[in-house]
Amino acid sequence: MFVTVLSATTVGLDAVLIKVEVDVASRGFPKFNIVGLPSKSVDEAKERVRTTIINSSFQMPDSRITVNLAPADIPKVGSGFDLPIAIGILAANGAVNRESLKNNIFVGELSLTGDLRPVPGIISVAHLARQKKGGLFIPVASSYEASMVSGIDIYPARNITDLILHLNNEKKISSCPLIPFENLRHGQQSKFLFEDVKGQEAAKRALTIAAAGFHNVHLKGPPGAGKTLLLRAFPSILPPMEKSEMVEVAKIYSICGLMKNQFFLSSRPFRNPHHTISRIGLVGGGSHPTPGEISLSHRGVLFLDEFPEFSHATLEALRQPMEDGEIIISRAEGSLNFPCRFILLAASNPCPCGFLGHPKKPCVCPPGAIFKYKKRLSGPLLDRIDINVDVAPVEEEKLTGNFATETSEAIRKIVTRAYLRRKERPKIATTPEAANLLKQAINKLSLSARAYFKTIKIARTIADLANEDKIEVSHVAEALQFRAID
Secondary structure, three states, rough: EEEEEEEEEEEEOEEEEEEEEEEEOOOOOOOOOOOEEEOOHHHHHHHHHHHHHHOOOOOOOOOOEHHHHOOOOOOEEOOOOHHHHHHHHHHHHHOOOOOHHHHOEEEEEOOOOEEEEEOOOOOHHHHHHHHHOEEEEEEEHHHHHOOOOOOOOOOEEHHHHHHHHHHHOOOOOOOOOOOOOOOOOOOOOOOOOOOOOOHHHHHHHHHHHHHHHHHOEEOOOOOOOOOOHHHOOOHHHHOOHHHHHHHHHHHHHHHOOOOOOOOOOOOOOOEEEEEOOOOEEEHHEEEOOOOOHHHHHHOOOEOOOOHHHHHHHHHHHHHHHHHOOOOEEOOOOOEEEEOOOOEEEEEEEEOOOOOOOOOOOOOOOOOHHHHHHHHHOOHHHHHHOOEEOOOOOOHHHHHHOOOOOOHHHHHHHHHHHHEEEEEEEEOOOHHHHHHHHHHHHHHOHHHHHHHHHHHHHHHHHHHHOOOOOEEEHOOOOHHHHHOOOO
């Protein structure tokens, strides 16, 4: 008996339809084969499926079973084919109504007792099911992810027995309701807030501009000045994500198996990898390419503390993704595109000992060590950073005094207003005086073409924060002070 069950696998961030063709022969020695470029995890499905069927009180065919995963030229990875293989065998054996399988997609891992376990990439599979205009049968633990996608019927099952009863019209499984967009947006959550930072008004101003215009930032200063705390508090002032951005982020996290029921959907991603991370860990890749830290930071923040301590090759790999907003991973099987539109936040010391230029502590580094330390960051990489700020040690009066400081919530409201203004307004104009100042800056500061346009973008963000319709001289002057002059 021959049966076809529809399933799916993920290639990059998109799901691809897979036809699970099951043939249970009427004669021949008992054998269970899976073909169609299965990985080790897919091949191990034979033992999980066999034991599940027996432990769920169904009959396992005592004959030759051949399972073909078509198309055969796409590598199959993961345990999500357990459920469609089991359903195909039971349908071929007459235990499942074959008519109920049409246009429905089945994805899920099986335990040895028949319970269904979640698998990565359910959001991508749900988008595929909507395109195919069919139902989607998944584990209960994956229903939260799938419910973010509208326009499909989602049936979450706890075990294979409940699923078979539904397919045979004996006991129906209720479909999942769509999660309204308003319910997805939880309150902004952050462990660190701007009001926790003493002083550093100049750095806070720079970070406010960066949050409103999504500009890259590099803070440089001695140890203990508050660089790390400032950058960790940065997510608390970012504007909330829109629905399309939420879906993009959730898709990436779903592929990586990082989705949780209490997902931080309204809080933008914040990734803080250690400086020993590999190049592949940062940009993505592997034999079966998966997103790296830059893609996990999509629509959010990538924080690189101790910036010069990252390996040279790792940092240089950031240059193209920072410019294009996507990373292309090429392998023998083809190329995959992962989105990575993130804000780069970097923190570094001015020298190996950290006290170069400190008003009270002397630097003990030899000149050669300082030069070598600064050379770890290449010119092309620094040219892609919009805002550079020297963070001075906190003054004693501000450190011990009880000065009022603007809260993260208040700053976030200002940032959100400027962010929405930037999206809604037409192209902003520049006054003749501001344009003249920009021309002078090109010659005196030797600005590259990239630095010139970045300066204009920063000035435009400053104008939006001030609710101005034109870029004034003061906006350009403030933007120019953020350019790195070393």
